[in-house]
Amino acid sequence: MSLDWTKAFAPRALKLTASEIRELLKLINQPDIISFAGGIPDPALFPHAVLAETFHEILSNPETRGAALQYSVSEGYQPLREWLAQTYLPKVGIATHADNILITNGSQQGLEFLAKLFIGTGDRIIVTNPSYLGALQAFSLYEPTFVTVPVQGEGVDLAALETEMAKGAKFFYLTPDFGNPCGVTVPLDQRRAMLELAYRYGVPVIEDSAYDQLRYDGEPVPPLLALDNERVNQPRPLSEATAQGQVIYTGTFSKSIVPALRIGWVVAPQPVLQKLVLMKQASDLHTPTLNQMAMFKVADKIIFDHAAGIRSIYRDRRDAMLAAMKDFMPQGVTWTEPEGGMFVWVTLPEGLDAAELLAKAIPEIRVAFVPGAAFYPDRSGKNTIRLSFSVPPPERIREGIKRLGGLLTAAVEALKVKA
Numbered sequence: 026m027s028l029d030w031t032k033a034f035a036p037r038a039l040k041l042t043a044s045e046i047r048e049l050l051k052l053i054n055q056p057d058i059i060s061f062a063g064g065i066p067d068p069a070l071f072p073h074a075v076l077a078e079t080f081h082e083i084l085s086n087p088e089t090r091g092a093a094l095q096y097s098v099s100e101g102y103q104p105l106r107e108w109l110a111q112t113y114l115p116k117v118g119i120a121t122h123a124d125n126i127l128i129t130n131g132s133q134q135g136l137e138f139l140a141k142l143f144i145g146t147g148d149r150i151i152v153t154n155p156s157y158l159g160a161l162q163a164f165s166l167y168e169p170t171f172v173t174v175p176v177q178g179e180g181v182d183l184a185a186l187e188t189e190m191a192k193g194a195k196f197f198y199l200t201p202d203f204g205n206p207c208g209v210t211v212p213l214d215q216r217r218a219m220l221e222l223a224y225r226y227g228v229p230v231i232e233d234s235a236y237d238q239l240r241y242d243g244e245p246v247p248p249l250l251a252l253d254n255e256r257v258n259q260p261r262p263l264s265e266a267t268a269q270g271q272v273i274y275t276g277t278f279s280k281s282i283v284p285a286l287r288i289g290w291v292v293a294p295q296p297v298l299q300k301l302v303l304m305k306q307a308s309d310l311h312t313p314t315l316n317q318m319a320m321f322k323v324a325d326k327i328i329f330d331h332a333a334g335i336r337s338i339y340r341d342r343r344d345a346m347l348a349a350m351k352d353f354m355p356q357g358v359t360w361t362e363p364e365g366g367m368f369v370w371v372t373l374p375e376g377l378d379a380a381e382l383l384a385k386a387i388p389e390i391r392v393a394f395v396p397g398a399a400f401y402p403d404r405s406g407k408n409t410i411r412l413s414f415s416v417p418p419p420e421r422i423r424e425g426i427k428r429l430g431g432l433l434t435a436a437v438e439a440l441k442v443k444a
C-alpha cells in the first residue's frame with residue numbers, strides 16, 4: 026500500500042500551495058516573452074565586479090578568511106549591524122542600536138520568524154488588501170485569521186484599520202513605500218494616524234521596507250519606525266528607548282544590491298529581538314558570515330552611488346510603462362503611478378478575469394504578468410493585474426504594453442457585447 030503523504034503532514038502544511046508567481050516564472054523564461062511578471066531586480070545591474078573583488082579580498086586574507094568560513098553568532102556580523110545602526114538607517118531617519126538588529130537570510134526570513142513568534146492558530150492579523158504574496162505565504166503557515174484593510178491610490182483605509190484594530194490583532198503588516206504589489210506610498214499623515222491607532226489598541230506594526238532605496242521622485246516619507254522613535258526616544262538612551270517602541274521593521278539589500286547573498290535585517294524592540302535571535306539559532310544558526318562580511322564591505326563602499334545609478338534606470342522604465350499605458354490602455358482600465366519600487370497595479374473593469382487573460386496573453390501575445398488575486402488573502406481582486414517594469418528595457422516595455430493594450434481592448438469590447 027502506498028503512503029498517503031497528505032495524511033502524514035501536519036494540518037498547517039496543507040496550507041502550503043505553490044504560488045502563482047513561482048509557477049509562472051517557470052513558464053516565462055523563453056526569450057520571446059516580454060515579462061512583466063517577476064518582481065526581481067535586473068541582473069544586468071548587479072555590481073558583479075566589486076563583489077568578485079570583495080570575496081577574493083576576504084578569502085585571500087589570512088586575517089579574515091577563517092572567520093568568514095567559520096560558524097558565528099546568531100545575531101549577525103557585528104560590523105554590519107553597527108553600520109546599519111550608525112550609517113544606513115539614520116539616513117532614513119531611524120535611530121536605533123546594533124543590539125536591536127538581527128541579520129536574517131533576506132527579509133523573507135524575518136517575516137517568517139515574526140509569523141512564528143506572534144501567530145497562534147486562529148489569531149487575527151491585519152494585512153493590507155492586497156499584500157506582498159511572500160508575507161502572506163509566511164503568515165499562512167501559522168494559520169492566522171486574516172483580516173484585511175483596503176489599500177488604494179490614496180493609501181490605507183484608516184476607518185477600516187481602526188475598526189479592525191479595536192477588535193484586537195497580533196500585528197498589522199504593511200509595506201508603506203511603493204508597496205508590492207500595488208506601488209502605493211502611504212502618506213505621512215496616515216502613518217502618524219496608523220501609529221496612533223496602534224498605540225491606542227496595543228497592536229504591533231510590522232513595517233516592510235524592501236524598496237526603501239528605490240524612490241524615483243517626490244520627497245521621502247519617514248518610515249513608521251522613525252515616527253515611532255520620535256515618540257519614545259527622548260530623553261532615554263536609544264537601546265532602552267527602542268525597547269519601548271511598537272514598530273518592527275524589516276529591511277533588505279535584495280533590491281538595492283543583490284538578492285543572492287540573502288542579507289536582510291529586522292529592527293525590533295529588545296523583547297522581540299531576543300526571541301528572534303533564539304529562532305534564528307534554532308532555524309539555521311546564522312546567516313553565512315562570508316556573505317555578511319562581503320555585503321558589509323560592498324554596501325559601505327557603493328550602496329548610495331549604486332542605488333542612485335539603478336534608480337535612474339528603473340525611473341526610465343517606470344516612465345516608459347506609464348507613457349505606454351496612457352497610449353494603449355482602453356477606457357475603463359485604471360492604474361497606479363508609483364513614486365518608486367518595481368510595480369504598476371492595474372484595475373480592469375469588473376467582470377474581467379486577469380487569470381483568464383493571462384492564459385491567453387502568454388500564448389497569443391507573448392506577454393506575461395501576475396493576476397492580482399494572488400495578493401489578496403481572500404482571493405478577491407480577480408480584475409487586477411501586477412505589472413513589473415524592473416527588467417525589460419524601455420522599448421520592450423512599450424511593445425509589451427502595446428500588445429497588452431490590444432488584448433485588453435478586445436476583452437473590454439467583448440464584455441460590453443455580453444452586457
Ligand SMILES: Cc1ncc(COP(=O)(O)O)c(C=O)c1O
Nearest residue numbers: 131132133157205235277279289
Ligand atoms: C515587499 C517585499 N518584502 C520582502 C521581500 C523579500 O525579499 P528578500 O527576502 O530578498 O529580502 C520582497 C521580495 O520580493 C518583497 O517584495
